[in-house]
Amino acid sequence: MSALRRKFGDDYQVVTTSSSGSGFHHQQQASAHKKKRQRFVDKNGRCNVQHGNLGSETSRYLSDLFTTLVDLKWRWNLFIFILTYTVAWLFMASMWWVIAYIRGDLNRTHDDEYTPCVANVYNFPSAFLFFIETEATIGYGYRYITDKCPEGIILFLFQSILGSIVDAFLIGCMFIKMSQPKKRAETLMFSEHAVISMRDGKLTLMFRVGNLRNSHMVSAQIRCKLLKSRQTPEGEFLPLDQLELDVGFSTGADQLFLVSPLTICHVIDSKSPFYDLSQRSMQTEQFEIVVILEGIVETTGMTCQARTSYTEDEVLWGHRFFPVISLEEGFFKVDYSQFHATFEVPTTPYSVKEQEEMLLISSPLIAPAVSNSKERNNSVECLDGLEDFGTKIPSKLQKITGREDFPKKLLRMSSTTSEKAYSMGDLPMKLQRISSVPGNSEEKLVSKTTKMLSDPMSQSLADLPPKLQKLSGGGGRMEGHLPPKLRKMNSDRFT
Numbered sequence: 057m058s059a060l061r062r063k064f065g066d067d068y069q070v071v072t073t074s075s076s077g078s079g080f081h082h083q084q085q086a087s088a089h090k091k092k093r094q095r096f097v098d099k100n101g102r103c104n105v106q107h108g109n110l111g112s113e114t115s116r117y118l119s120d121l122f123t124t125l126v127d128l129k130w131r132w133n134l135f136i137f138i139l140t141y142t143v144a145w146l147f148m149a150s151m152w153w154v155i156a157y158i159r160g161d162l163n164r165t166h167d168d169e170y171t172p173c174v175a176n177v178y179n180f181p182s183a184f185l186f187f188i189e190t191e192a193t194i195g196y197g198y199r200y201i202t203d204k205c206p207e208g209i210i211l212f213l214f215q216s217i218l219g220s221i222v223d224a225f226l227i228g229c230m231f232i233k234m235s236q237p238k239k240r241a242e243t244l245m246f247s248e249h250a251v252i253s254m255r256d257g258k259l260t261l262m263f264r265v266g267n268l269r270n271s272h273m274v275s276a277q278i279r280c281k282l283l284k285s286r287q288t289p290e291g292e293f294l295p296l297d298q299l300e301l302d303v304g305f306s307t308g309a310d311q312l313f314l315v316s317p318l319t320i321c322h323v324i325d326s327k328s329p330f331y332d333l334s335q336r337s338m339q340t341e342q343f344e345i346v347v348i349l350e351g352i353v354e355t356t357g358m359t360c361q362a363r364t365s366y367t368e369d370e371v372l373w374g375h376r377f378f379p380v381i382s383l384e385e386g387f388f389k390v391d392y393s394q395f396h397a398t399f400e401v402p403t404t405p406y407s408v409k410e411q412e413e414m415l416l417i418s419s420p421l422i423a424p425a426v427s428n429s430k431e432r433n434n435s436v437e438c439l440d441g442l443e444d445f446g447t448k449i450p451s452k453l454q455k456i457t458g459r460e461d462f463p464k465k466l467l468r469m470s471s472t473t474s475e476k477a478y479s480m481g482d483l484p485m486k487l488q489r490i491s492s493v494p495g496n497s498e499e500k501l502v503s504k505t506t507k508m509l510s511d512p513m514s515q516s517l518a519d520l521p522p523k524l525q526k527l528s529g530g531g532g533r534m535e536g537h538l539p540p541k542l543r544k545m546n547s548d549r550f551t
Contacts, residue, residue, distance in 0.1 A: 101363035149184035173205030237360035273351030374403035
């Protein structure tokens with residue numbers, strides 16, 4: 057018996073086969089329940105990150121105490137709110153009682169001729185009531201401070217300043233806590249699944265967003281991040297490497313007018329991280345798509361952010377979303393019961409990379425080969441014409457040029473794969489077409505061709521008959537003194 061172990065994502069399956077190869081006899085799962093996929097961002101937008109081993113860095117939280125209190129949970133906010141006011145009230149009430157005790161006001165409460173620091177304060181509860189009346193500016197008029205107590209006046213000023221600071225800090229903290237736009241994000245919806253299908257002839261990753269409120273999100277913008285572990289060529293392992301998914305940044309499609317549900321699209325091309333993703337490879341891939349929607353709440357003017365994520369098992373290959381908008385009498389109706397619904401559509405199971413490779417294999421480049429063959433035929437025809445022209449020239453002129461094998465050399469010069477045309481200046485068009493040699497510059501080619509034509513001619517002037525030497529003297533052209541046949545041949549040659 058031999059055991060085969062297979063891994064499917066987080067499932068481990070043990071399959072036992074017989075050594076004779078007769079088939080499977082026993083199948084046992086090592087894991088009865090599939091392990092829950094660990095997410096970086098939950099569907100509700102909460103990030104599963106905990107900071108530990110901060111050490112001395114914990115003091116940084118106290119330096120920004122206001123933000124620390126705002127970030128706390130509601131139960132801790134209420135506890136700190138009640139505790140702070142209780143301690144402050146008890147402390148200030150104790151200060152008034154201490155002043156009354158030091159001055160002896162507590163023992164002379166019924167003496168009408170004695171002026172106490174605070175009238176009708178004769179124990180701690182009465183001192184506490186005086187502080188509450190003063191702090192809350194109630195002023196019943198029964199307890200009041202007199203002008204015979206300078207220490208009481210100083211304590212009253214300190215109480216007013218301290219009370220204003222505590223009120224501004226705690227009430228401001230509670231106000232910010234209550235007005236946070238986190239609850240506004242609860243009315244921003246994301247589809248439960250993302251889909252991959254064809255749109256406008258391109259393989260596209262799509263998901264849907266919607267706004268349940270009639271109030272708009274001003275300057276709404278959406279971004280997508282792909283979280284995937286990878287290893288660099290240097291051997292460094294990146295457990296949560298973040299890659300940007302283009303959802304219309306270059307075209308402005310990421311700026312949303314979020315009045316009705318919208319389908320957000322990411323075109324899978326050569327620049328996309330999903331360039332080599334296929335339906336088959338999705339069974340072994342592990343990734344997470346984090347979606348971030350930001351905007352300004354129209355009613356409060358505060359910035360709101362809603363988040364969600366899609367793991368690889370929440371991306372449906374070959375699906376499309378149901379339409380949710382219909383036209384009624386005078387308005388458009390959105391049916392949110394079909395917001396998460398999808399249906400299957402014919403979609404290729406291959407990745408974009410595989411499709412491009414198959415397209416290259418099935419469609420060879422025929423057009424360039426045909427064009428090259430045409431140009432090559434034209435060059436050969438031109439060479440043939442030059443060779444015929446060389447045979448028609450009289451033997452005396454062939455001897456003058458000293459290049460009986462001139463067409464053959466041009467043939468060797470033009471027997472290259474490159475068909476690029478060079479600007480040859482004043483050379484004839486036929487020589488320009490057949491003199492395209494790769495790797496040589498235009499100046500080099502022109503000088504070489506000019507040397508081939510002019511040098512033999514200058515060297516052979518001494519061998520010409522006296523009449524021809526006389527005709528060619530002074531640098532003038534000798535077409536005017538040539539016989540008619542030679543003038544015709546010469547004109548044909550340069551045209």
